[in-house]
Amino acid sequence: MKNTSEEYQLQVRGLEVGFNNKKNFTQILNGVSFNVQKGETLCIVGESGCGKSLTSLSIMGLLPESGGIRSGEIRFEGQDLTNQSMKEMSKIRGNEISMIFQEPMTSLNPVHTVGKQIAEAVRIHRNVTKKEAYERVVEMFELVGIPSPRERVHNYPHEMSGGMRQRVMIAMALACNPKLLIADEPTTALDVTIQAQILDLLNELKADLDMSIVMITHDLGVVSEMGDQVLVMYAGEVIEYTDSRSLFDNPKHPYTQGLIESIPKLQGKTEELPVIKGSVPNPDEMPSGCRFSTRCAFAKQECFVQSPEEVGTEDHPVRCWMYSGEWQKMTPFEGGESNDNSSSEAVDRQPIRD
Amino acid sequence: MLSFLLRRAGLMIVILFFVSIIVFSLVNVLPGDPALMILGQEATDESLEALREDMGLNDPLVMQYFAWVGDLLQGDFGQSFRDNTEVSSLLAEKIPITLQLTVMSFAIAVLIAIPAGVISATRKGTLWDSSATLFALSGVSLPPFWLGILLIFIFAVTLGWFPPSGYVPITESVAQSLWYMLLPAVALGVRLSAELTRMLRSSLLEVLGSDYIRTGYAKGLLERAVVYGHALRNSILPVITVSALQFAAFLGGTVITEEIFNIPGLGQLLVTSIQTRDFPVLQGAVMFMALAVILINFLTDVLYSILDPRIKLTGGSQ
Ligand SMILES: Nc1ncnc2c1ncn2[C@@H]1O[C@H](COP(=O)(O)OP(=O)(O)OP(=O)(O)O)[C@@H](O)[C@H]1O
Ligand SMILES: [Mg+2]
Numbered sequence: 001m002k003n004t005s006e007e008y009q010l011q012v013r014g015l016e017v018g019f020n021n022k023k024n025f026t027q028i029l030n031g032v033s034f035n036v037q038k039g040e041t042l043c044i045v046g047e048s049g050c051g052k053s054l055t056s057l058s059i060m061g062l063l064p065e066s067g068g069i070r071s072g073e074i075r076f077e078g079q080d081l082t083n084q085s086m087k088e089m090s091k092i093r094g095n096e097i098s099m100i101f102q103e104p105m106t107s108l109n110p111v112h113t114v115g116k117q118i119a120e121a122v123r124i125h126r127n128v129t130k131k132e133a134y135e136r137v138v139e140m141f142e143l144v145g146i147p148s149p150r151e152r153v154h155n156y157p158h159e160m161s162g163g164m165r166q167r168v169m170i171a172m173a174l175a176c177n178p179k180l181l182i183a184d185e186p187t188t189a190l191d192v193t194i195q196a197q198i199l200d201l202l203n204e205l206k207a208d209l210d211m212s213i214v215m216i217t218h219d220l221g222v223v224s225e226m227g228d229q230v231l232v233m234y235a236g237e238v239i240e241y242t243d244s245r246s247l248f249d250n251p252k253h254p255y256t257q258g259l260i261e262s263i264p265k266l267q268g269k270t271e272e273l274p275v276i277k278g279s280v281p282n283p284d285e286m287p288s289g290c291r292f293s294t295r296c297a298f299a300k301q302e303c304f305v306q307s308p309e310e311v312g313t314e315d316h317p318v319r320c321w322m323y324s325g326e327w328q329k330m331t332p333f334e335g336g337e338s339n340d341n342s343s344s345e346a347v348d349r350q351p352i353r354d
Numbered sequence: 355m356l357s358f359l360l361r362r363a364g365l366m367i368v369i370l371f372f373v374s375i376i377v378f379s380l381v382n383v384l385p386g387d388p389a390l391m392i393l394g395q396e397a398t399d400e401s402l403e404a405l406r407e408d409m410g411l412n413d414p415l416v417m418q419y420f421a422w423v424g425d426l427l428q429g430d431f432g433q434s435f436r437d438n439t440e441v442s443s444l445l446a447e448k449i450p451i452t453l454q455l456t457v458m459s460f461a462i463a464v465l466i467a468i469p470a471g472v473i474s475a476t477r478k479g480t481l482w483d484s485s486a487t488l489f490a491l492s493g494v495s496l497p498p499f500w501l502g503i504l505l506i507f508i509f510a511v512t513l514g515w516f517p518p519s520g521y522v523p524i525t526e527s528v529a530q531s532l533w534y535m536l537l538p539a540v541a542l543g544v545r546l547s548a549e550l551t552r553m554l555r556s557s558l559l560e561v562l563g564s565d566y567i568r569t570g571y572a573k574g575l576l577e578r579a580v581v582y583g584h585a586l587r588n589s590i591l592p593v594i595t596v597s598a599l600q601f602a603a604f605l606g607g608t609v610i611t612e613e614i615f616n617i618p619g620l621g622q623l624l625v626t627s628i629q630t631r632d633f634p635v636l637q638g639a640v641m642f643m644a645l646a647v648i649l650i651n652f653l654t655d656v657l658y659s660i661l662d663p664r665i666k667l668t669g670g671s672q
Binding site for chain 2: 060062086087090091092093094095098099101103106107108109110111112117120121124125156158169172
């Protein structure tokens with residue numbers, strides 16, 4: 001992975017994002033970094049509230065008004081997006097970088113036909129007539145598998161099902177052949193069969209249109225289906241980053257291990273699934289040490305105090321004390337409610353080492 | 355659409371029928387004798403009685419009602435008690451005047467409210483927003499008659515830019531007519547625009563936070579295109595509801611403003627017809643206002659369904 005920055009489609013470095021509320025600044029993203037190579041899919045996984053949407057909105061420059069990027073850079077083909085003007089960003093959005101949102105039911109304007117809404121996107125970025133723009137919409141509808149596209153362009157969003165609306169959103173996002181597509185949980189709001197269809201569609205389109213994808217999900221099934229690279233986030237931090245094969249074969253971070261263990265397997269008895277106990281800490285009450293320490297079965301005393309650095313190999317960095325040189329010297333944790341409830345599981349959940 | 359129209363027409367007839375009963379009853383419980391009003395205090399009992407008989411006032415009320423409604427159905431509103439002019443021609447003369455005043459004050463209100471509402475919603479928390487909010491608050495709390503008097507004092511009496519009162523028919527001179535009616539239209543429009551600004555601001559703020567607005571930005575639209583192309587139309591519905599109610603109210607309720615600016619409109623006609631117990635005129639005017647309210651409601655529903663395709667015209671009242 002020794003690419004220069006121009007060879008990356010997207011490069012995010014040390015991204016810190018937060019919200020201004022009543023005088024103080026609540027930081028949510030804490031130094032998020034990753035790269036997306038051309039034609040590659042990067043999956044971002046993590047529990048609800050860990051900052052996945054915030055990461056994608058930062059790239060698009062669409063953070064809510066109270067939110068802001070405090071530091072870090074977001075390079076798209078080498079060009080930093082964080083200091084672009086509104087006008088320059090609007091030339092990139094929908095044209096070179098597109099986004100599909102988490103909420104297909106509410107992401108389309110209810111008072112305009114779907115055809116009009118996509119044609120609008122085409123006409124902003126391409127110098128075409130209304131008629132040509134509509135032709136493009138029909139073409140896109142065919143591409144994303146919307147039946148009888150010529151009639152469907154005249155539909156209003158409420159006349160379409162959730163799956164169809166998400167296809168419309170995909171058609172809109174892809175109408176200008178973007179180089180990068182950000183898909184924020186594009187299937188979460190849809191039922192399982194539709195989910196699979198949409199994922200297949202995205203995979204097909206990625207190959208056909210030669211674009212990079214940032215796929216946000218909290219579903220590891222989606223990762224195994226889509227991801228070349230995987231970024232695991234926890235409470236606003238990247239805790240593990242590698243290719244999807246290594247992640248499934250050799251998950252390092254206890255959080256990632258927990259996530260993988262909690263995937264239901266079809267064969268085997270219906271045992272109770274191991275779940276990661278507890279929940280993501282509140283942004284205002286982040287532990288001063290490792291953010292996962294409060295839920296970690298292996299945590300030692302230092303884990304609660306000092307935040308781990310990124311360690312591991314260049315191809316597989318992980319943010320956990322366990323993989324640092326100091327782990328052996330650290331003091332085991334005794335007592336404390338965060339640990340005793342999972343001690344029995346800890347025995348058969350040994351950390352896997354390189 | 356057709357079934358909507360039919361149902362709506364049916365409903366309209368039923369409503370008008372009830373309104374006619376109410377109007378007739380209310381008018382007839384008004385104290386005072388029309389005959390006495392016409393002949394004056396010195397009239398003899400015989401002449402009064404003869405006149406009452408002549409005007410049909412001695413018939414049972416039910417008979418009077420059916421006679422009136424029967425005439426109405428044939429398009430005959432009756433004649434004024436005072437000078438026997440046709441009520442319909444009186445209405446035809448007065449309605450355009452009040453309509454002009456209403457339309458002008460609405461134009462002023464909308465011209466102020468849309469930019470003010472948009473600016474204060476999109477520049478929330480800035481000086482623009484605070485100014486618009488201040489305007490909206492003071493505008494709502496200023497009574498139109500007070501504003502009217504203030505306007506006359508400043509612009510007509512002190513500065514002499516406008517005539518203090520009076521009316522020129524639009525058929526005579528368009529410019530003169532608009533000129534004469536500008537101050538009263540402002541007096542009425544400011545309050546309305548304040549109310550509409552407030553409504554537009556809050557409904558626009560709500561819409562601007564919605565997902566499809568974010569989609570608009572995501573496809574590369576600039577703020578202007580997002581606000582005017584996607585947000586405004588969605589946030590205008592509650593504003594239209596209020597406007598429709600107000601429009602109907604204006605058609606009959608500009609009495610005080612018409613009085614202050616001495617505009618011979620429907621408001622003045624109503625007041626004099628009440629003062630002189632001119633029942634046919636009073637009934638005719640009120641029936642017209644009821645009809646206007648119904649028609650405006652109907653138009654509002656049609657407008658709603660045009661602006662928001664999710665709303666289907668299925669008849670009945672919504
Ligand atoms: N407008 C906002 N104001 C304040 N805090 C916010 C705002 N939007 C999001 N947050 C906070 O930022 C954090 C990350 O939110 P984000 O939407 O990125 O989560 P996510 O990983 O996408 O979760 P999900 O899987 O539920 O979509 C959350 O803790 C949330 O409370
Ligand atoms: Mg999200």
